[in-house]
Amino acid sequence: MSNLNPETGPFFPRDRSWQPKAYTPDYKTSVVRSPQKALISFPNTISEITGPVFGHNILGELDHDLICNFAKPGESALGERIIVHGRVLDERGRGVPGALIEVWQANAGGRYRHKNEGYIAPLDPNFGGCGRTITNEDGAYEFRTVKPGPYPWPNGVNDWRPAHIHFSLFGAGFAQRLITQMYFEGDPLIPLCPIVNAISDARAIEQLIAPLDMANTIPMDARAYKFDIVLRGRRSGPFENKLEGN
């Protein structure tokens, strides 16, 4: 891959019927934070096709290990030990190498380490809740963490978020920037969640639910969940519209 010239084709238009709408009143905060006028479309320019890239030199040894990256020496985070692994692909099915992935999550009790968080579940002194990694040449990545707990949130009187891990992704272009959430197979809170249900297509929701992956489970240590993420694809081939000067 590294010997190929970087691609400069425009990205496929985003399928906005597949993506959640901005105004989703069951998720109350969206009501005053959703633009009401039509988005303006224009063809990708070099400003959208380019994007920042990050080298492996930014990564610390434990950045992808949330069990240990905030823990005191010799200690580790409390909770169900899990591996989360998968690939970052584009809509053409090609692996996206060199993609920066940043994750954040609640601890095993459903509590976030954040100034604005007030849930009664306790903090874990050995768990920070953030991690990051960069995909390899096949687009593959792996984290080690504890399974986050579900937690209540102020929306309806009794709304609970399903257990989830937040994912932030960079591709090759700024137009591919994406934040999403990974859910866990079998969680009965998924279909009840107004944030999940901001997505109207059931297949798009299923794409965010990671299955248990027994084949990659580490015996006597950690269960594995597989989570692939798809970023926008781009036009390729000899007839692509070349940017001026290319």
Add this chain to the structure above:
Amino acid sequence: MVQSLNRLKESASQTAGPYVHIGCTPNFLGMAGVYPDDLGHAMVNDKTSGERITVTGCVFDGTGTPLKDALIEIWQADANGLYNSPSELRGSADPNFTGWGRQPTDLETGVFSFQTIKPGRVPFGDGRDQAPHISFWIVARGINLGLNTRMYFGDEEAANQEDPILARLEHKVRVPTLIAERQGDTYTFDIHLQGERETIFFDI
């Protein structure tokens, strides 16, 4: 029946939520010791070419209240109009300028601020010059899919007049929502998610 296109669907977005700082700016939150610095905190260094500027503002919701839990990323060309990206094939960008910045809005005031340089002009697809601009991406609790917009410069009137994207906007009355006014070295770019002054957001 016909062949399948064998395409995948882009993963659906979900809100960044109120705790986006844990993952993206942990040092800002006071969570020290995991990462040495917050990524995107510094765009420039002592050797960066170009005119030093500050870009600041607030993101307002439909009631006029500033968002105190938003995260903003910007992406821009260097002073010569080149992007610091492998997909930039027109030349080598300033190695002392990242072109990419990330800042949270202040937890108390909602103000964001970037220390950067004024970008040069870059071409549109047909070769015409675009006016100098900075691409913005805004995520927050209550925003289901990140919002894309652009900031243009109030003191670049001639370039703005001939910008291919500003020119295609039907409702000229909305153009000022994309233009930051200059005072000294500071450009103020307020973003309005709704209302009469709703910022133009783009489907890029």
